Amino acid sequence: MYSKNDLYITSNDFASFSNIIYSDRQEYSKEFFNNNIEIIEYSEEKQFKHITYKRLSFEITSGDVIFCNTNQIDNLFYHLSKLQKIEDIILITHQTDRLISKKYYQKKPPCVKKWLTVNVGFNNPNLHPIPIGIASDFSLKNLIFSDFQEFKKNNFKKDDVSLYVNYQNNTNYSERSHIAEMFVNNDWVNFDEPNLNKKEYMAKLANSTFVLCPWGNGIDTHRLWETLYLGSIPITKSHPTFNFDEELPILFVNDYDEITYDLLNNYLDSFEFKNYNFDILTKNYWRKYINDMKSNHSYSETVNEKFYVTAYFKSKRVTLNKLSSMRKKIVTYFYKAKRRLGL
Template structure:
């Protein structure tokens, strides 16, 4: 059965906007869904203009080589659910005078925002199949900390849990002695930055004895143990969140949902962090106790005394949903979708298009 986590940013929520999907890892997350992604040659010409196509980032080479040439109408592209970066390698498809891409929304963005006005970075958010229930468990302990829905529509909850208990403790004179949590698997990034950070901050006693706490993280996600892990981690107001195997990191977004302050590195992901309580570093040497205590008081004060200072609506999927749908053929208020090809038989997907049955028949040997 498909699981739904409308209050969070999750890869499958972006996927659920799509008219057609190419490369979703069916079965990995215990979802029982029927898709038609293996019939790309048949389906591609059936998509009406303004349709949304979701491509697993690792499949982009195959998509542009084997699917893109047969698309007959312009479309909105979403790329996610993978560690590969985009769209730098494929910008020619986006900027070509005859480009079929209306707009591209992608995770792990590897270009500066000024490089294309037709590309919008989207956050990796949570792996909701693994993390959402653990965060919901923490929310159940603080049910009175809420914010109203952003748009008041059917695409979002009536209210969101918005934790501020850690922030209140800080402003009430109970600051943590150890400010910074370093808790990640050291070998999951190809650049080696995680190992270098661990060596500097955790293997040198001068840091760990003052304001830094280091807790090694094993491989994988301990789903059943996440409530206890989150409870422990929330003792520390700052969470260091260096890149993982991809540029973006789930830890950044876990922290934001749990009233912690993520610390990230200056990168092409900076547009995602605008107007959010996130610290962006240029160098690890900026991480001094004095700097963190100053930023802690500043951010906590802004959260409580100026509630509109931060754009917490950017943590809600409905914010991103509307950005995407407004570029597509779909209305943001529609409750029923037509030509929803990844959950339909080919005949149902194509029945409202002008493509002839004989044209599809001639393409029967295609196998992407």
């Protein structure tokens, strides 16, 4: 039996496993407004009261574990690339949907020995996928730590086959829009619109044998981890970012048209708890996983960001945010036009 405090992992837990938090998204607090911090963005909106920041100076020792909001990784790489004697850094990135591709991985400075991240785009022995987990406590529209009760792994072994389908198309229209029509005439499939309150939504997840978890803005999704923590079996497409998940009760397919009643029934019939490592759902597992990578060193350096570096990366962020906003609008208009044309 696992204690509740050791379950329901979030991005902020991964930040807590590090020696240095370079950039993080946390619950909004005025304490972050100080001379050593640059505020990237913040919101005092009740449902998503948060702040994203980065440090303007920090001390780093060879062998340290450093956490970074993935959107600020270019800024961090700028600093790390200038440290000629620092080595064996363990990097953790999280909190965004950015895919870490082979091209992007090649930008990492030589001092980074291991890189742990969500949304891994390819296989590399020094690039390690980690879970997106559940949403942080400040994201009240999502399921958060306080919404969950005791974890009961026996819930995975249900008597009847059922598949639950409930998601927003607009988070990944090309991936999601065609899926539902594959299952409309099956009485073992239950559909809902994505407008349930949290209590209703949790009950539907917990009472379903299988839950469809298609890729969204990123490959990994909160829904997949919500499903596991509630004792149901997620179904999603195979991807390198799920390599460690093969030890969990997740049904991977190459395409969603492979999903049939017989496939699900056979999976359920062959379900054995001994085949899975439920420790992967715990914070202690990931804390140890990271600590086992660390090496002890004594050499340290201090990083102090110059004002012109701060100005450059701020300007770059503004430009990229504008381009991203334009792209989202174009994609939205494109798919609205397709729907109107019946395509």
